[in-house]
Amino acid sequence: MSSEYLVEIDHVNKTFFTRHVLQRDEDTGKRHFYRVKACQAAHNIAFNIRPGEIFGLLGPNGAGKTTTVKMVSGLVRPDSGTVYVDGLDVDKKRLDVLERVGVVLEGTRTSIWPLTPLENLTYYGNLKNVKGRTLRKRAHELLDFIGLKEKTNIQVRRLSRGQKQKLAICIALIADPTVVLLDEPTTGLDVQSSRNIKDKVTEMTREHGKSVLVTTHDMHVAQELCDRIGIINKGELVACKPTEELLELFSDQVFEFHLDRRAMVEPLETIPGVREAAMDDDDGAPLLRVTVEPEAEVRSAALYATVDALGAQGLLLHSMAQRQQTLEDVFLNLTTTD
């Protein structure tokens, strides 16, 4: 069955159960051996990734990002819901799926430390049915692009953490996978290496029509790299939108007015198109924040009316600016409400 998506995750749930050993009760002498605690790592997660698209998954520690990556690569089996890769059910066609997927998991444990980077790539290439000249050529090209050329024949255990991370990325790409899963790929990498990886990911996605799922804590990586972003919090996808739309979700609509005195906000809130008006202070200077409707004409009328109303209150307007939002603001907005 052909599909317009390379990755399809449909209403996936995963709960982990952990056993907590309890101590003996001093008074009664009774012993409770354990208590089972449930942790819902994925709650109705659903999103798709098209060929040529980079999808970013952001979320605080323990949100469920790695669990989601593992469910797409078949390393964790969901309790319910379905995951399809290239039209194949991950649960039923695991081996076929593994052939199509390249994965970098967080940490540096992917590679075999007593072997060299070249031996690692040869080993993993063989496992994935890449052999002979193609394998050798690809291994050298990858080591070259990622900056590990001079470490080609040195045991992995002698590499730095960042170098091991780079090798993990090469291993993920050795079989030229259709779907690339990158769990925090740039953690611990220097600026140049991080840049190279972002460029490589962009190139292979755009030019070769791959689908990429990337998780990161680095907002710049997400903002620069991803076409769409899902924000996950406590196992739930709280937002899933094209990157620009996600940024617009909270930007565009808040305007700041620097005034000479505090304004009366109640009359401002009756202006059509004004959602909220509130006084704040910016290092002692009165600052009015007005949130307006996003629709262009409504917003324009609301802003004119606000300026008029401030003039009518006899206030001196020093400056007016649109508040610039970053992905970090959006992220904090969506994940800090308890």
Ligand SMILES: Nc1ncnc2c1ncn2[C@@H]1O[C@H](COP(=O)(O)OP(=O)(O)OP(=O)(O)O)[C@@H](O)[C@H]1O
């Ligand atoms: N094998 C496991 N057994 C029990 N609980 C687990 C297991 N794997 C993950 N969890 C729990 O599931 C939740 C989600 O974990 P996950 O590793 O997916 O988070 P994450 O978003 O990748 O976090 P981080 O940003 O710290 O990498 C956590 O609360 C974690 O403790």
Ligand SMILES: [Mg+2]
């Ligand atoms: Mg993780």
